[in-house]
Amino acid sequence: MPALLMRDVRFKYRGAPDYALDGVSLDIEKGEFVTILGSNGSGKSTVCLLSDGLIPHAVPGSLEGRVEVFGEETSKRTVAELSTRVGIVFQEPESQLFCMSVEEEVAFGPENLGVPPHEIRERVEWALELVGMKGYNSRSPFSLSGGQKQRVAIAASLSMRPEMLVLDEPAYALDPVGRRELYSVLKDLKARFGMTVLLAERDCEEAAAFSDRLVLMKGGRVLESGPPRQVLRNPEKLRQVGIIPPQVSEIASILNSRLGKAEYSFLSVDEAEMAIADGLPAWRRGKLR
Amino acid sequence: MTGFIDLYTEADTFIHRMDPRVKIVAVILLSLVAFLLTNLAYLSILLGLIMLLVYLSRATFSRTMFALKFVLRLMALIIVLWPLFDRSGTPVLASLGPLKITEPAIWRGLTSAVRVGCLATVWYILMFTTSQRDLVRALVKFGLRFDYGLTLAISLRFFPTFLSTIESITDAQRARGMEIEKGNLLKRSRNYVTVLVPAIVSALRTADTLSLALQSRAYGARPDRTYLREIKMRPSDYVALSVIIASLVLPAIARFVFSADI
Amino acid sequence: MIPCTSAIPSQDKVISIKNLKFTYEGGVRALLDICLDIKYGDYLAIVGGNGSGKTTLAKTLNGLLRPSSGAVFVKGRPTTERRVSELARVVGYAFQNPDHQLFCSSVEEEVRFGPSNLGYSEEDVRQKAEQAIVGMNLSHLRGKPPLSLRLGERRRVSMASVMAMDPEVLILDEPTTGLDAEEVSELMRRLRRLNEEGKTIILITHDMRLVAEHAKRVVVMAQGRIVLDSDPRGAFTDIEVLRRSSLEPPAVTLLSHRLSKFEIPQDIISPEELVLHLLRSEGESK
Numbered sequence: 001m002p003a004l005l006m007r008d009v010r011f012k013y014r015g016a017p018d019y020a021l022d023g024v025s026l027d028i029e030k031g032e033f034v035t036i037l038g039s040n041g042s043g044k045s046t047v048c049l050l051s052d053g054l055i056p057h058a059v060p061g062s063l064e065g066r067v068e069v070f071g072e073e074t075s076k077r078t079v080a081e082l083s084t085r086v087g088i089v090f091q092e093p094e095s096q097l098f099c100m101s102v103e104e105e106v107a108f109g110p111e112n113l114g115v116p117p118h119e120i121r122e123r124v125e126w127a128l129e130l131v132g133m134k135g136y137n138s139r140s141p142f143s144l145s146g147g148q149k150q151r152v153a154i155a156a157s158l159s160m161r162p163e164m165l166v167l168d169e170p171a172y173a174l175d176p177v178g179r180r181e182l183y184s185v186l187k188d189l190k191a192r193f194g195m196t197v198l199l200a201e202r203d204c205e206e207a208a209a210f211s212d213r214l215v216l217m218k219g220g221r222v223l224e225s226g227p228p229r230q231v232l233r234n235p236e237k238l239r240q241v242g243i244i245p246p247q248v249s250e251i252a253s254i255l256n257s258r259l260g261k262a263e264y265s266f267l268s269v270d271e272a273e274m275a276i277a278d279g280l281p282a283w284r285r286g287k288l289r
Numbered sequence: 290m291t292g293f294i295d296l297y298t299e300a301d302t303f304i305h306r307m308d309p310r311v312k313i314v315a316v317i318l319l320s321l322v323a324f325l326l327t328n329l330a331y332l333s334i335l336l337g338l339i340m341l342l343v344y345l346s347r348a349t350f351s352r353t354m355f356a357l358k359f360v361l362r363l364m365a366l367i368i369v370l371w372p373l374f375d376r377s378g379t380p381v382l383a384s385l386g387p388l389k390i391t392e393p394a395i396w397r398g399l400t401s402a403v404r405v406g407c408l409a410t411v412w413y414i415l416m417f418t419t420s421q422r423d424l425v426r427a428l429v430k431f432g433l434r435f436d437y438g439l440t441l442a443i444s445l446r447f448f449p450t451f452l453s454t455i456e457s458i459t460d461a462q463r464a465r466g467m468e469i470e471k472g473n474l475l476k477r478s479r480n481y482v483t484v485l486v487p488a489i490v491s492a493l494r495t496a497d498t499l500s501l502a503l504q505s506r507a508y509g510a511r512p513d514r515t516y517l518r519e520i521k522m523r524p525s526d527y528v529a530l531s532v533i534i535a536s537l538v539l540p541a542i543a544r545f546v547f548s549a550d551i
Numbered sequence: 552m553i554p555c556t557s558a559i560p561s562q563d564k565v566i567s568i569k570n571l572k573f574t575y576e577g578g579v580r581a582l583l584d585i586c587l588d589i590k591y592g593d594y595l596a597i598v599g600g601n602g603s604g605k606t607t608l609a610k611t612l613n614g615l616l617r618p619s620s621g622a623v624f625v626k627g628r629p630t631t632e633r634r635v636s637e638l639a640r641v642v643g644y645a646f647q648n649p650d651h652q653l654f655c656s657s658v659e660e661e662v663r664f665g666p667s668n669l670g671y672s673e674e675d676v677r678q679k680a681e682q683a684i685v686g687m688n689l690s691h692l693r694g695k696p697p698l699s700l701r702l703g704e705r706r707r708v709s710m711a712s713v714m715a716m717d718p719e720v721l722i723l724d725e726p727t728t729g730l731d732a733e734e735v736s737e738l739m740r741r742l743r744r745l746n747e748e749g750k751t752i753i754l755i756t757h758d759m760r761l762v763a764e765h766a767k768r769v770v771v772m773a774q775g776r777i778v779l780d781s782d783p784r785g786a787f788t789d790i791e792v793l794r795r796s797s798l799e800p801p802a803v804t805l806l807s808h809r810l811s812k813f814e815i816p817q818d819i820i821s822p823e824e825l826v827l828h829l830l831r832s833e834g835e836s837k
Binding site for chain 1: 445446447449450499500505508513514515
């Protein structure tokens with residue numbers, strides 16, 4: 001059973017002239033780390049909202065098609081019920097932390113579920129440790145950096161022990177340090193728990209390296225879905241979708257065209273370094289141009 | 290930027306450890322005592338006791354100064370204005386046309402000032418030693434619906450954020466040549482619109498995301514939600530409560546039963 | 552405190568910062584002894600992580616923040632001598648969050664707000680607004696309420712409204728966040744054109760790729776100080792300084808450092824350049 005199943009989904013926000021999703025079919029298997037790449041209006045945020053039932057229960061609009069989360073139709077379950085299986089993190093750190101201390105924030109979810117206090121305590125400590133914010137219990141949200149706030153937001157979702165984590169452009173408002181901290185937490189979640197992750201991004205420089213699959217969206221449709229190497233092979237296609245390709249992919253693509261081959265694809269600087277160090281002597285010797 | 294709302298200073302004093310409900314009741318009862326006492330000497334003793342409690346609450350210097358400045362200004366205002374409006378009694382110390390400064394009026398003004406000082410300062414003790422979370426928790430335990438308690442807590446939490454947004458918006462509009470102070474009433478109202486509209490839109494946007502976040506954390510899932518930190522009355526709280534009730538009952542008896550001049 | 556030295560003649564400086572210190576109420580020392588001269592027509596990027604002081608510095612340039620000590624001279628006069636609304640004539644500031652500016656019922660009205668505050672004549676206001684609207688590709692949206700537009704469009708409106716004031720210096724705070732690839736290209740094209748027309752452009756950003764591709768001068772800030780001031784190639788050569796300032800050089804520069812043993816120059820800032828050096832024949836000089 002897939003973690004998320006979408007079949008021929010069409011959705012229009014109430015009052016909007018166009019469809020936000022125009023026939024989307026998408027599966028996410030348990031344990032997969034999928035990054036949806038798309039710019040404004042691509043529909044990636046809408047997919048996020050669908051994955052935990054906020055659409056259709058909290059966001060008005062007209063929904064067609066099938067959406068199932070771990071085998072259950074989202075229209076037949078409340079958001080509260082789905083929240084124990086799917087956690088969601090939004091892009092604006094300020095708008096999703098509403099308590100006066102980190103501990104309260106992370107405890108809020110389990111409290112609503114009626115979890116006994118000693119177990120809440122365990123979950124809070126566990127979640128904070130996972131995101132690298134152990135010991136920050138009594139800190140107020142005002143004293144945290146953007147990256148720290150987003151990590152607390154992730155912890156606040158994790159304390160509900162979901163099986164899938166959905167993040168809608170979580171690094172949007174963050175500086176490079178914050179981004180690095182955030183992605184390191186996500187990498188960790190994948191490595192340690194095999195957690196199913198759905199990440200919606202417009203910037204794929206980091207996500208490409210550790211995603212199992214990239215999904216390109218534009219205008220409410222899925223254009224391509226596949227392993228990062230495949231999807232990033234043609235950086236021009238990314239630009240057409242409105243995404244700035246990772247620089248290493250561009251390097252690979254230019255290298256390929258100059259060499260008249262198609263063998264190179266780089267997902268990270270490390271990979272590029274190794275492949276180039278390997279091939280360089282031969283290129284130079286062969287005086288290829 | 291949270292100085293105005295966030296008066297709470299984390300510390301480990303006996304006041305901090307008291308159950309917030311007892312503290313709220315204490316503040317109300319001490320306020321009643323302040324109204325009960327009419328004798329300036331006794332009121333001053335009360336004020337002294339309250340100041341002592343403020344000191345014991347170990348609030349930070351800046352917060353204490355903030356509170357003190359407010360209270361002292363209020364008291365000074367009353368001392369100065371009272372004799373101007375209360376012109377009865379003898380002897381008359383000075384007069385200018387209809388204005389008469391009489392000695393009894395000065396004493397009455399002082400008494401009122403000290404009383405107001407007590408009333409204002411006693412609330413600071415509560416604010417310095419009780420976190421917002423505990424305050425809201427106490428109110429909910431008193432019977433406030435959790436929904437309203439949460440609304441109150443969220444409003445308090447976002448107040449500094451809102452102020453900071455308004456500051457940012459004002460900066461942005463000033464950078465477009467708008468002068469917020471200049472002009473007649475009409476122009477200034479227009480200027481406020483340039484700040485108000487983006488501020489409200491920003492607040493609404495935040496509220497939107499916030500409501501989605503609340504729902505995704507199962508808010509309202511069941512009526513019997515649990516609490517990580519519970520507030521429980523302990524023996525020391527009951528003792529404190531008795532002392533406070535006594536501090537109201539004894540003067541009340543003295544005044545109403547024995548007509549003592551307190 | 553060492554007095555600032557400068558090799559640039561004063562009449563060429565549109566902005567001159569001398570020993571600027573700024574401390575926020577509450578004690579946070581955001582700027583510690585800044586010396587910086589900006590020439591007319593400069594295209595400059597001020598980069599640094601959160602807390603480096605870059606936004607604080609930018610706000611002293613248009614008078615929103617007054618120096619705690621030292622001075623900021625705009626066209627020869629200290630900023631403290633003029634009101635913010637007067638300085639807005641010379642130094643335009645496009646804020647990071649466009650939603651903090653938009654309040655009118657139409658894009659046209661919004662873009663006219665700035666120039667009309669500056670006291671231009673009716674005709675001038677109309678003309679300047681028109682230029683800005685066309686320049687930022689907003690003609691087809693002119694009658695729409697700005698708040699109903701998508702983020703990328705709102706950002707363009709907010710920038711147009713600043714450009715319409717026709718300032719000599721344009722400061723843009725994180726202008727590309729939230730824009731798609733095409734919008735970024737368009738914006739940077741427009742900025743390049745404005746720079747060619749003689750405007751001084753100051754970008755505040757932490758996107759090093761953007762800086763590498765467009766800026767002519769990079770000022771790196773960390774903890775309230777300027778730690779590096781050079782052209783992009785010079786700036787990216789010193790990876791350590793960047794790292795200490797919580798910044799990452801573009802991937803291509805990082806890669807060229809890692810491949811230094813293959814005689815790759817250390818100041819590469821574009822993929823094409825890198826591939827060129829990778830594939831040059833053995834023994835060929837740069």
